[in-house]
Amino acid sequence: MxxxxxxxxxxxxxxxxxxxxxxxxxxxxxxxxxxxxxxxDVQSFQEIMKRNELLEGLARGESAIEQGRVVSQVGAKERMSKWLA
CATH class of the missing domain: 3.40.1620.10 (YefM-like domain)
Structure with a gap:
């Protein structure tokens, strides 16, 4: 540096x-x-921002799991089928 x-x-x-x-x-x-x-440089900045978005998404997912805000695979498929039908 x-x-x-x-x-x-x-x-x-x-x-x-x-x-x-x-x-x-x-x-x-x-x-x-x-x-x-x-x-x-711009490319490095954009890569950092993408990594941060991914890490924030993972943190939200971990938080949802800890709080019990999860659904089974079957439940998720049922919810998705309503949107995709």
Missing amino acids: RIELVTSLKRRATEIIRELNQKRDPVLITEHGKPAAYLI
Whole structure:
């Protein structure tokens, strides 16, 4: 991971973004010596968002199981047949 000062980002934004898109290596932006933001390419961001959606769905499913909000396979087929008929 590369580290860049916020002032470098201001001066060399086009170059930094071009390199970011080529290498797909995140850039840590620092301000006053402290981490301020991460800069990542669009494809990596979209992959992260898809993973998060999947993990959130799994968490909702686990929560439903823990709360007893489940139906049998037969019950699920009966419910689905109403929508698919």
